[in-house]
Amino acid sequence: MGTQDETGARIGLIGLGTMGAALASNIADKGFDIAVFNRTTEVTRDFASNAGPLADRITPTESLEALVNALAKPRAIILMVPAGDAVDAQIDALRPLLDADDLIIDCGNALFHDTDRRASSGKWPFLGVGVSGGEEGARHGPSIMGGGDPDHWARVEDIMTAISAKHDADPCAALMGPGGAGHFVKMVHNGIEYADMQMIAEVYGILRDGHGMGYDAIADVFDAWNKGQLESYLVEISGIVARARDVETGEPLLSVIVDAAGQKGTGRWTAIESQHRLAPVPAIEAAVVARNLSSRRDERARGEAIFGSAPQAFDGLDHGTLEQGLIAGKILCYAQGFEMLSAATRDFGWDLPMSRIAQIWRQGCIIRSSMLDDMARVLDASPGTNLMYTDHFSAILKQTHGALRQVVAQASLNGHPVPALASGLAYFDAMRTGRGTADMIQGQRDHFGLHGFEHTNGKTGQHGPWAKN
Ligand SMILES: NC(=O)C1=CN([C@@H]2O[C@H](COP(=O)(O)OP(=O)(O)OC[C@H]3O[C@@H](n4cnc5c(N)ncnc54)[C@H](OP(=O)(O)O)[C@@H]3O)[C@@H](O)[C@H]2O)C=CC1
Numbered sequence: 001m002g003t004q005d006e007t008g009a010r011i012g013l014i015g016l017g018t019m020g021a022a023l024a025s026n027i028a029d030k031g032f033d034i035a036v037f038n039r040t041t042e043v044t045r046d047f048a049s050n051a052g053p054l055a056d057r058i059t060p061t062e063s064l065e066a067l068v069n070a071l072a073k074p075r076a077i078i079l080m081v082p083a084g085d086a087v088d089a090q091i092d093a094l095r096p097l098l099d100a101d102d103l104i105i106d107c108g109n110a111l112f113h114d115t116d117r118r119a120s121s122g123k124w125p126f127l128g129v130g131v132s133g134g135e136e137g138a139r140h141g142p143s144i145m146g147g148g149d150p151d152h153w154a155r156v157e158d159i160m161t162a163i164s165a166k167h168d169a170d171p172c173a174a175l176m177g178p179g180g181a182g183h184f185v186k187m188v189h190n191g192i193e194y195a196d197m198q199m200i201a202e203v204y205g206i207l208r209d210g211h212g213m214g215y216d217a218i219a220d221v222f223d224a225w226n227k228g229q230l231e232s233y234l235v236e237i238s239g240i241v242a243r244a245r246d247v248e249t250g251e252p253l254l255s256v257i258v259d260a261a262g263q264k265g266t267g268r269w270t271a272i273e274s275q276h277r278l279a280p281v282p283a284i285e286a287a288v289v290a291r292n293l294s295s296r297r298d299e300r301a302r303g304e305a306i307f308g309s310a311p312q313a314f315d316g317l318d319h320g321t322l323e324q325g326l327i328a329g330k331i332l333c334y335a336q337g338f339e340m341l342s343a344a345t346r347d348f349g350w351d352l353p354m355s356r357i358a359q360i361w362r363q364g365c366i367i368r369s370s371m372l373d374d375m376a377r378v379l380d381a382s383p384g385t386n387l388m389y390t391d392h393f394s395a396i397l398k399q400t401h402g403a404l405r406q407v408v409a410q411a412s413l414n415g416h417p418v419p420a421l422a423s424g425l426a427y428f429d430a431m432r433t434g435r436g437t438a439d440m441i442q443g444q445r446d447h448f449g450l451h452g453f454e455h456t457n458g459k460t461g462q463h464g465p466w467a468k469n
């Protein structure tokens, strides 16, 4: 075991990129001494020389050894480097320099399976912590989803709490569960983020190409919606983005951004993991597919040359209907995400704190939204219930699903691809259909493979007449 030595910085941080630099400044700002290291030394020097009044609390270091020596014992070191091999390499480089009870905290967007593996060796204290809020959040208050041993969390809880966003006075930081639980919750957060962003982009397409609206007018619509039930960070920044001008040309910014969405993997991981968990998240899957399709620019141009451009100008969908449709869609994004969290609770025995998750997403994170207050409340009363079945949200969906249907129908009739909105609607309809059509699937499976089916009389392993052949 390492010794107790309180001289030195309270915490270390490796990786002074967008998030790491902001997080380190936030930590120093909250009164904690921090030692920092970055692979490229110039970045560390720039960070330290630009730290202004925070410089007194920041110890820049230029080697891992110097970083380790600058820390109070037992040490705690945050990693804020790209997920995957870089994290493993960084851990491998650090461990020989550390004592057995020194804590490594991966605050990047790790795949939760990797975090489980890194935490499960049992040899070293390790936390996997999801951080959301982008650069601004990291600097002034992110939402923080911790994963790991409660004793290890307790060692840094004061820091995590201090730097987190606050909803009223409530810190948006909490331990989600053991091992990869924090990164699982962050992954699902990002999945919801993908679906919500895609739905907003689909409505933007209707306003731009269907209604022929200019960018400032579209910004006005998002601004207005952000004052109502849709109030959320993503709707807010959609208005800001729509109104922005390109610094180079002065043209509307959106008109000069290539329509091919980037992605780092968290949405794809959510979609893949949802299949393993048998927890359908079709709006999230649709959003991932839409990003993939958006990158097929040559093929899209080829298709347009053959068939003509799909989206046609049309009217007949007023802004109120679009707003109501988006409200329904947004609820269904969260409903699917929380269903996936319930599935993880069931499959991994994590006991994820559903209501607390909604609470810590109320501020700081990318999917913060005024709806999360009510989500926290209803999940507190019934943590495992699909949001769409709760009194509060079923009442809203009863009022708004007709509008969502109008949006999807009109968009389809006029050639506007709206995969996330359509998937949200299909999920809603499937999840309120007592007798669906899988009887046909079961009949087909039995016909070609004698897979058997469950009879409505309760008998299992039944077969159709072809089994007697
Ligand atoms: N940007 C965002 O909005 C958010 C990002 N995240 C996650 O946070 C993590 C960091 O992201 P972000 O700050 O945006 O990334 P950046 O690309 O801005 O910064 C990456 C940092 O990691 C360092 N780095 C890169 N590769 C290695 C390596 N192989 N070994 C050691 N250090 C390395 C870089 O150092 P160098 O200067 O030498 O290149 C740099 O300091 C990622 O996991 C990301 O998914 C989480 C929430 C939000």
Ligand SMILES: O=C(CO)[C@H](O)[C@H](O)COP(=O)(O)O
Pocket (backbone or CB within 6 Å): 109, 131, 132, 133, 134, 190, 193, 262, 263, 264, 265, 266, 267, 366
């Ligand atoms: O975690 C985040 C926000 O919550 C990061 O910004 C992440 O990079 C977003 O995902 P992607 O890059 O795939 O759009």
